[in-house]
Amino acid sequence: MATASRALANHPHVATATRARVLAAAEELAYVVSPEASRLAGGATDRVGVVVPHISRWFFAAMLDGLEAVLRDADLDVLLYHVGDAADRHDFFRRLPARRKVDALVVIGLPVDEPERERLALMGVHIVAAGGQIENYPYVCIDDAAAGRQAVDHLVFLGHRRIGMIATLDPEQPDWPVAPGRTRAYAEALTEAGIPADPALTVTVPWGGVSGADAMSRLLSLRTPPTAVYAHSDEVAFGAVRTLRRAGLRIPEDISVVGIDDHPHAELADLTTVAQPVRRQGELAGRMVLRLLGGEADGDGITVPTRLVVRGSTAPPARRSTWPPARRRPAAR
Template sequence: MGLAHLSLADVARLAGVSPATASRALNSRPEVAEATRARVLAVAREHHYVASPEASGLASRTTGRVAVVVPHLSRWFFGALLEGLEARLRRARLDVLLYHVPTRRDRHDFFERLPARRKVDAVVVLAFPVSEHEQARLAMMGVGIVAAGGQVAAFPHVCIDDHAAARQAVDHLLFLGHRRIAMIEAVDPESAEWRDGMGRTTGYHEALAEAGVAPDPDLVVTVPWGEQHGADAMSRLLGLRVPPTAVYAHSDEVAAGALATIRRAGLRVPQDVSVIGIDDHPVAALLDLTTVAQPVREQGEAAGQLVVDLVAGRQVAPAAPVPTRLVVRGSTGPPRQADAGR
C-alpha cells in the first residue's frame, strides 16, 4: 500500500487494533500497552504513514513541543547552542524534546521513527549533516524545520561563514609574515562524508594561494575533534624536517592541544610557533589564545526565533549568517627573523 493511500484506519487494520487505539499509539498516549504501541509504530514505519491533521487532531491546535536533534552533549559548542535555543523557545512557551544521536545508527533510527509519530510543531537540527533521504523524512512531517551551527540545507538555517572565518585566521598569520603555515583539520568520524568545517579547510588553501604560498601536504594534518587529537597532530608537525612557524587549528579545543605539545617540547609561543583557532571557547582567554570568535549562544537564540516564527506561520529568511571577528591575544606574533619567508 503506497504512502499517499494509507489511512489511519488502514494502519489500525494492519496492526489488528481499533482506529482509536492506533491514534493513541501514534501520539504516544500512556494508556496504550507498550507491545501494542510497538506493533502500530512498526506498521506505520513499514508503510511510511504520516498522520493527517484530521486523524491526529492537529488541524486546530499545536502541540507546544519542538524536537531538537543533537549529535553531542558534552562539547561546549553544542551545549552553548542548545542553551540559547532552549531559552528562546521557553520564552515562547514551547517545550523541548531532546534527541541525542551520537552515531549514524542513532540518526538513522531517529529519522525512520519520527515522521510516524508527528508529535511536535518543529524540528531543529544542531550542527550535523542531514542527507537527502533524511531531509525527505523530515519533510513528510509537514512541520517547520530549522538548522543551526553549520548545516547548510534546503531549510532555514543559522550559522557562521566558516570559509570567511578561516580567511580571518590565516590572513592574520600571513599579515604577521608567516609563510610556513600548518593546518590541523578536524573531522567528525561519524560524519566522514561531510566535514564539519569544510569551509575552514577551503579558506586555508585559498588564503595561501592568494599569498603565493605553494601548498605543502605535509603541513595539513587531519584528526578527529578534541584536545588530545590536536596535541597528537602538533607532535607530527614538530617532527617534520622543517616544522611550521605557525599553526591554524579548526577549533580552539584542537588549538589547546597543539599549545600543550609545543610547550612540552620546550618551545615558546609565539616566539617559536604561533597558534590560532576558531570559536573563542571559554578557555581561549585563559590560554591567551588568538582566535576567530563566533557567537554560539546567539546562534541558538536566532534558531529559536526562526522556530517561533515558523510555528506562528510567519515567513522566515532561508539563511541567517552570523558574523565572526578576529580576537588577537598572545599566541600569535611575527616569525623569528631567521624563519621569515621560510
C-alpha cells in the same frame, strides 16, 4: 466545559467575572489542562525537537542554551534528541522518533543529505538548521570560509609563510564533511598570498583536544615544522598547545597558534581565535522557529559575523636565523 476551556485558553467571549471564577477554581484545584487531550482536540503540541550530534561539547551545549532560552520564553517545550554515531543517525531518520511529537525541529550542526531530507519531510513540520551549512532549510550559521580566512590571513599578515593546518572530522562520523569552508579558506588564503601549498602541513584528525596534541606532534616531526598553526577549532588548538609546551617551545615566540570558536577557555589559555557568537546563534534559531510557527514565511537564513580576537598565542615568526629555536630550554610549564 466549553466556557472553562475558553477562559483557560484566554479566548474572547467569556465574561470577566466568569473567567475569574474559572481561574480561581483552577488555582484552587491545582488544575492544569492536560496537554495530551488539548493537543488531541486540535491544538499544536507546543513542543520543539532539537537534534544534536554531541551534547557535552561546548559548542552544541551553548547553542542549545540559547535556543532553549527563547523557546522556553515562548512557552514551548524542548525535546532533546541526541544523534551521535552513524547508527543513531540511521535510526533517527528511519524511525523518526520525533514524529507527531513536535511542531518544529531544529537540527544543530548536522549535515542532512537528500534521502534524510525526504524522511524529515514526512514529519510535516518546520525545520531549522543551526550551526550547519544546510541551504535547504532556513538556517543560522557563520561563514566558515570567512572565519577561516580571518584566522589564516592574520597569520599571513604577521609574516608567516610556513603555516600548518589541523583539520578535524567528526570522530563518530568520519565521512561527514565538517566545515569544509575552514579547509577551503586555508587553501585560498595561501594561494592569494603566493605561498605554495605543502600537503605535509595539513593534518586531519578526529575532533578533540588529545587529537589536536597528536596532530601537533605530527607537524613537529616534519623536517621543517611550520612557524604557525591554524586549528579548525579551539579545543584542537588547546591540544596543540600542550604538545608545544611539552616540546619546550614558546608560544608565540617559537610558534604561533590560532583557533576558531572563542571557547570560554580560549581566554584563559590566552589563545588567539576567531570568535563566533554561539549562544546567539541558538537564540536566533529559536526566534526563527517562533516566526515559522507564527506563520511567517521562511526567512532566507542568517549568517552571523565572526571576528578575530587577538590574544597572546600569535606573533610574527622568529627571524629565519633563530629557527629552530636557538637555545632549547626545559619545558616551561
